[in-house]
Amino acid sequence: MTIQGQAIVPGQASGELLVSPEPLSFWGGYDCRTGEIIDRRHALSGQNARGRVLALPFTRGSSTTTQVLLEAIRAGTAPAAIVCPEADSFLALAAIVAEELYGRTLPIVVISAEDLARLTTGREATIRGGFLCFDEPGQNE
Amino acid sequence: MQLTPGDREMLDGARGPAMRMAMRILTRMGEVQDAREMLTITQAHIDSTIFIADAGLEYAERLASFGAKVAVPTTLNVSGLDENRWREWAVPSEWASKAFRQMQAYQSMGAVPTWTCAPYQTEHAPRFGQQIAWGESNAIVFANSVIGARTERYPDLLDICAAITGRVPAVGLHLDENRGGDLLVELRGVARMLQEDDSFYPVFGHLLGKLAGNRIPVIEGIEARPSDDQLKALGAGAASSGSVALFHIVRVTPEAPTRAAAFLNREPCETHTITMADLRRARDELTSGGREKIDMVVLGSPHFSLAEFRALAELVRGRRCHPDVRFLLTTSRAVEAIARHAGVMDAVEAFGAKLTVDTCILATPMLPDEIQRLMTNSAKFAYYTPGLLGRSMAFGSLADCVESAVAGRVIRDDSLWK
Helix, strand or coil: CEEECEEEECCEEEEEEEECCCCECCCCCECCCCCEECCCCCCCCCCECCCCEEECCCECCCCCHHHHHHHHHHHCCCCCEEEECCCCHHHHHHHHHHHHHHCCCCCEEECCHHHHHHCCCCCEEEEECCEEEECCCCCCC | CECCHHHHHHHHCCCCHHHHHHHHHHHHHHHHCCCCEEEECCCEEECCCCCCCHHHHHHHHHHHHCCCCCCCCEEECCCCCCCCCHHHCCCCHHHHHHHHHHHHHHHCCCCECCCCCCHHHCCCCCCCCCECEECCHHHHHHHHHHHCCECCCCCCCHHHHHHHHCEEECCHHHCHHHCCCCEEEEECCCCHHHHCCCCHHHHHHHHHHHHHCCCCEEEECCCCCCCHHHHHHHHHHHHHHCCCCCCEECCCCCCCCCHHHHCCCCCCCEEEEECHHHHHHHHHHCCCCCCCECCEEEECCCCCCHHHHHHHHHHHCCCCCCCCCEEEEEECHHHHHHHHHCCCHHHHHHHCEEEEECCCCCCCCCCCCCCCEEEECCHHHHHHHHHHHCCEEEECCHHHHHHHHHHCECCCCCHHHC
16 A cells, blocks of 8 residues: 655655554653653553654644654654654654754655544554555555 | 745855754745745744753754854743752752753843743733744743734744744744634533632633644633633643644633634634533543642742732741642742742742742753652643653642642642532
8 A cells, every 4th residue: 555645854764653543742742762652641652653653643732842853863762754644843843953953854744634544553664755655465455 | 935035145044054054944844834935023932942852952052053143032931940949959960951051052042031931921022913933832822812912833943943033934823814713612501700710721721722632712601801820821721732822712812802703704613512511520630649648739830920929928828838748839030039029929938838940840850759749720730740750740729739738638629610
């Protein structure tokens, strides 16, 4: 299966999908030392997003989200890529500043809400530009 | 995106490396946001001051080393440090030295060292209709909703780019046509007595954020005349459980003289009715511990105002906090000074309260291990404490917090919530 979206921060990455059914605030929700989701009210509480392709409805709450994600990119605890249904400026900003400061890219792809709803945690996914591809054999739809 | 010759000069580096870096980030963001042009702002509030980790410090010091200066009047949000009192708490000294470097970096850019998350309660508050670039979620929602200034939800790192260039992508809440309501939230059967109580606003804010998400709610059914501090609590709650950057209250906030005006003559996309049962549930959600002993009461998110100090002084006059309970107030250095001059600090300190200024428990690792069970009247503290600090937080009114501090365990007056 391939889903076509729009790369708001272009790049290439792959990893196991981690799909969030609800928004996430990185400040208070994401441990940038480990990549664990630590918002105890969140459905993904206790899961680790490091190196995974994180699918999120949108971000929530504090303006500090961007510092947390920037630090995660610096420390190597960030998701491999992020997929969301609308151009999330907080996430995009962290990725853009990471390119300025560290020359590292965190690809971010916007896909439709319908496509987002079809994603399931655990599948291997690859981001190439605006495309989200699933390489796992036997799981084609 | 259409750039002016001035924008291009900044982008090309003709006005120095700090402006080039700031404008490069702003224009890339403008493309992400589908902006057609940039617009001029006349004030900024910087949330990037909060020390989170090395990356934020490296960013601030990179800009400072490029000689960055703010181009518009700029206030600074809470820092990671009470410069004078941090040694009285559990703040590690390595952490303190990095937080201090970050404070210095932003001060070196010419910003006013206000160090507060309530800049709208200082002499630097913006005016109705003013185009500004503000960070800090509770400040953003207050500036937009209560004052009627125009700001997008500026995240950390971008707010300082706006301050350095005086320019931002012309998108979102900067533009009048995007400021109309999305959903209608009607209060039904909520007694005026409760609406006049300070604990109603954080609870309603918590519920509002969950309903609205990132949309603009229009509230009907508020019969009381909420104070600035009550609206501050409402916004802070809604910007924690959701990402509300603007709300309208019909006949209360400046862009909502009527329901039709609040919706810019469009129809709401959905309508929610709020009952006492919804409010009771939201109030219970804000408590993550039971009715047990407490180690600390903490007030001041957003930062405590002079009016809040006065209200607290009335409640604690002649009383003593329980010896096993710490009573902490977080505010800015300016409000502390004003409260001292006004003579309201004596009663508060005689009660046993301690002050931390320029930061708060969420922005500096000050709490020692023995403090595990906290209580507050702030929806924002209640929302973030379990995840950020791994500690329990009980929620109550200001009076509940005082009674609990005296008793040493959670005491709540439920009479208004029946």
